Amino acid sequence: MSDTIHIQGLVGNIEILVDYPENEAKAFAVVCHPHPLQGGTPQHKVPTLLTKIFTQNDCIVYRPYFRGLGQTAGLHDDGFGETDDILTLISHLQTLHPQLPFYAAGFSFGAHVLAKCFVQLDEKNKPKQMILCGLPTAKVRGIREYQTPFLQGDLLFIHGENDEITQLSDVLNWARPQKHLITVLPGANHFFTGYLKQLHHAIERFLSIK
Numbered sequence: 591m592s593d594t595i596h597i598q599g600l601v602g603n604i605e606i607l608v609d610y611p612e613n614e615a616k617a618f619a620v621v622c623h624p625h626p627l628q629g630g631t632p633q634h635k636v637p638t639l640l641t642k643i644f645t646q647n648d649c650i651v652y653r654p655y656f657r658g659l660g661q662t663a664g665l666h667d668d669g670f671g672e673t674d675d676i677l678t679l680i681s682h683l684q685t686l687h688p689q690l691p692f693y694a695a696g697f698s699f700g701a702h703v704l705a706k707c708f709v710q711l712d713e714k715n716k717p718k719q720m721i722l723c724g725l726p727t728a729k730v731r732g733i734r735e736y737q738t739p740f741l742q743g744d745l746l747f748i749h750g751e752n753d754e755i756t757q758l759s760d761v762l763n764w765a766r767p768q769k770h771l772i773t774v775l776p777g778a779n780h781f782f783t784g785y786l787k788q789l790h791h792a793i794e795r796f797l798s799i800k
Contacts, residue, residue, distance in 0.1 A: 611646070
């Protein structure tokens with residue numbers, strides 16, 4: 591059962607679910623959910639899986655609600671205000687847990703927000719490792735063009751071969767000049783339907799929390 595906390599963001603309250611490991615915490619993690627206007631919540635199956643993996647690896651996990659969802663104030667802001675809110679949350683948590691290393695993971699729109707946060711953080715405040723699943727890097731279903739910054743760090747990118755929302759070809763075009771590794775799940779769609787076990791394995795092999 592998750593606990594709930596609230597902090598003050600730039601436009602008001604931010605509601606956050608908190609999950610604790612059974613053992614003493616070795617780190618804390620921020621997990622960001624998919625698009626709130628497309629049914630995304632912190633309880634979505636991918637953020638839930640990410641939370642499970644982190645808690646099993648002795649992390650305290652924080653899952654914020656994006657603007658306009660749950661009890662988080664404000665209106666959806668296409669990732670701009672959401673980035674400000676997550677940066678506020680990260681700063682708050684680093685003050686709360688000064689001795690614990692920081693990790694991050696996001697899915698879809700949540701991955702986009704974390705990518706934008708990553709490039710705005712000082713080197714000492716960046717996550718030790720970051721996992722981005724279904725990262726949007728170009729036009730999504732003809733609705734919106736995502737401007738995804740270039741990233742360098744200890745990063746895991748996971749994408750479904752048959753992702754119909756954030757196409758694999760777009761991610762490869764974005765990753766190519768940066769020479770990133772991309773973990774592709776053959777046959778998987780955007781939501782990794784039927785591939786959660788494989789997603790779990792890929793993340794476990796990458797994650798290193800000491």
